[in-house]
Amino acid sequence: MTPASTAAIEVTGVDRIFRRRRDEVVALRDVSVSVAAGEFVSLIGPSGCGKSTLLRLVADLDTPTAGSISVFGKTPRQARRDQDYGIAFQQAGLLPWRTVASNIELPLKLHGVGSAERRARSDELLELVGLEDFGKHHPDQLSGGMQQRVAIARALAESPRLLLMDEPFGALDEITRERMQNELVRICRDTGAAVLFVTHSIPEAVFLSDRVVVMSPRPGRIVDIVTAGGAGLGSSHERTDEVRDAAEFFHTVAAVREHLHGSPVAGVRGVESR
Amino acid sequence: MRRSLRAVLLGVLGVALVAALWDLYKAFGPEDGVLVGERTLVLPRATDLAMPHTWEMVQRLFEPATGLPGAPTALGAVVDAAGFTLGIAARGWLVGVTVGLLLALLMTRFKTAESGLLPWVVLSQTVPLIAIAPLVRRWGAQVEIGSFSWENEHSVALIAAYLAFFPVSIGALRGLKSPARTHLELMHAYGVGWWRTLLTLRLPASVPFLLPALRLAAASAVIGSVVAEVSIGLRGGIGRMVVEYAQSAGGDPAKAWAPIFGAVAVGLVAAGAVGLLTLALKPFRLTETS
Numbered sequence: 001m002t003p004a005s006t007a008a009i010e011v012t013g014v015d016r017i018f019r020r021r022r023d024e025v026v027a028l029r030d031v032s033v034s035v036a037a038g039e040f041v042s043l044i045g046p047s048g049c050g051k052s053t054l055l056r057l058v059a060d061l062d063t064p065t066a067g068s069i070s071v072f073g074k075t076p077r078q079a080r081r082d083q084d085y086g087i088a089f090q091q092a093g094l095l096p097w098r099t100v101a102s103n104i105e106l107p108l109k110l111h112g113v114g115s116a117e118r119r120a121r122s123d124e125l126l127e128l129v130g131l132e133d134f135g136k137h138h139p140d141q142l143s144g145g146m147q148q149r150v151a152i153a154r155a156l157a158e159s160p161r162l163l164l165m166d167e168p169f170g171a172l173d174e175i176t177r178e179r180m181q182n183e184l185v186r187i188c189r190d191t192g193a194a195v196l197f198v199t200h201s202i203p204e205a206v207f208l209s210d211r212v213v214v215m216s217p218r219p220g221r222i223v224d225i226v227t228a229g230g231a232g233l234g235s236s237h238e239r240t241d242e243v244r245d246a247a248e249f250f251h252t253v254a255a256v257r258e259h260l261h262g263s264p265v266a267g268v269r270g271v272e273s274r
Numbered sequence: 275m276r277r278s279l280r281a282v283l284l285g286v287l288g289v290a291l292v293a294a295l296w297d298l299y300k301a302f303g304p305e306d307g308v309l310v311g312e313r314t315l316v317l318p319r320a321t322d323l324a325m326p327h328t329w330e331m332v333q334r335l336f337e338p339a340t341g342l343p344g345a346p347t348a349l350g351a352v353v354d355a356a357g358f359t360l361g362i363a364a365r366g367w368l369v370g371v372t373v374g375l376l377l378a379l380l381m382t383r384f385k386t387a388e389s390g391l392l393p394w395v396v397l398s399q400t401v402p403l404i405a406i407a408p409l410v411r412r413w414g415a416q417v418e419i420g421s422f423s424w425e426n427e428h429s430v431a432l433i434a435a436y437l438a439f440f441p442v443s444i445g446a447l448r449g450l451k452s453p454a455r456t457h458l459e460l461m462h463a464y465g466v467g468w469w470r471t472l473l474t475l476r477l478p479a480s481v482p483f484l485l486p487a488l489r490l491a492a493a494s495a496v497i498g499s500v501v502a503e504v505s506i507g508l509r510g511g512i513g514r515m516v517v518e519y520a521q522s523a524g525g526d527p528a529k530a531w532a533p534i535f536g537a538v539a540v541g542l543v544a545a546g547a548v549g550l551l552t553l554a555l556k557p558f559r560l561t562e563t564s
Contacts, residue, residue: 093460
């Protein structure tokens, strides 16, 4: 296998069971999914369906009870040590005592990158996320959306080939959210990184993804995988605001919703998009 | 600049207000105080013996401390004693802060250390100072390492440290454990070990919790020094001086107040010194934003 053909993420038959004293909670049951290099895959489902758990397993913040996970052909632990992925959470999680620029530089600094190179990289990333003028500000001077953009810039600091994002726009208002989605599309196109994206918003998942993995709770498992490409949508790198009005977009949203509800929802072809 | 001037003026005004209240009560208050029933005194006697005029207290500071020829002014004696006590309190504070921080680190690192140590840390502060002071002196008297021999002032500093370590260990423990899960997981994702996480994340995050603890520790160290000086019987400090001067209060009521002002001054200087430290750590005082 050449590195180019290696999948970014390969999850095979993964179970994750939490044991608390006598209780057993099956968070994930027999989950298999793969993300190709450069592909954008969303995990969607109601709370408790294990979508965040799956992302945490890939990030090596947790270990599976059974099954195997490989990230670029390595174990998740090795991938984490090699800094093969960048990660962003629902909370921006910026360190309040560091400036925006030094927050972005944090992973580089921790891995021994020289200060001149760090400076250059953070300037580049600030431009990428449209915050050129805010490098010297502190996080508390920024709005929620801006903080989240800083967090994404930080996740991209080491030019990872894989981005793991756990509801990064979950705490933002609808308008900011759509703008951030447009920017994420552009960032993915510019960097060519594969993305595993957890969300509970159907239109967000459809707009951003090549494929949407629909999950259901108790026990957490994959119901179906919906391909969100095709004539009207194109690949995940080609999405613009016009896609939000395309018929194909609504069809895909409806398809995902049907899978989420477990039965066909009659006549939904409308504009209701959440 | 204008704000600091305002703060100074308000401070002076506050002191003046207390002095004015004191003398107003003395001028108009009943000689024998106000009694409820036969024996319960709810307002103090306003005699010269119980409440000397404020200006007499100030005036007394500039008169000789004792009747002996060549005796220094009361102010000089108080300043000397205050400096002595401040030195002991500072040593106690340093030792207390060091021990407190180390304990907090240990409790953060090992969950078992926290559940094992924390009750003892809390329990340690329920032991009355008067009870441990003679013990510390007796144990100390047996310490002799090379040319170093344990003096009574070491015992006093140790007791100051015993009081000072408590707020630091509790405050630092809370502060070191304050980083959000997101932050800790981020460090884990970066593949950073415990010590690097401590330096990059936990220590800076603990500063807002640590500063009030350091201030409390300074106050505790001063009180500990003054009280321990009395119970151990160490000469030269403010604590002993309060007791000595109080004995002459019968004939010279204003004199007893001189060391009390000295003790207040020691407390203020200690708090001020920690305040300077606060300025140095200002960048880390920013609160959590997300």
